[in-house]
Amino acid sequence: MNQHLKGSLSTIILKLLHDNGRMYGYEITQKVKELTQDDIQITEGALYPILHKLEAEEVLTAELEKVDGRTRKYYKITPKGNAVAVDRIAELKAFAENLNLILNPKLSLS
Template sequence: MKAIMKNSQLYKGSLNTIIMKLLEENGKMYGYEITQKVKAITQGELNITEGALYPALHKLEAEGFLDVEIEKIDNRMRKYYKLTESGEKETVNRLSELEDFIRNMQSLVNPKLEF
């Protein structure tokens, strides 16, 4: 099991889309929950660090794609992130672009496979 992907550069461009997809599926999530969900889905292959996650969350919030809710849980304040209406629309666009990208890369890397 790898702590961080060797080619993490390949994932950096998709980090915002990954976050948005998880929020689309799960409603609202807090930062640590997002990192653990990604780790579980990828069976430990992809580990998003706090240093990558929080700047991405703040950027998405600044762009108007995320809302933040603060809740008190066990005497601690926890920040939850959820998609705004424009965030939901942007998620659909970004997922479509990512699927096109994956299909094109598959055609280039392994032209024998048809999709």
């Protein structure tokens, strides 16, 4: 995993679920890979504990579903969790903007 991802991972997961409605773990890893052109690869050891934690906090709910012989665990954001998700996503957006401010500081127009 990209070391800079640390701290932002759970919010990225919330963002994907917020956009896509319903996803399972492996699907989330593939979606992030696709969106970032293989730049960000979420490890399973990071992913699953986050999903379990968000479920325990009742931000997410899960349903098992068997597809083509394999069991998938689909997650979605709960109504209660929606406010949390929206907040964190807004914070992540602000952080991304702050990163841009730091990485591309405006030239002083003297």
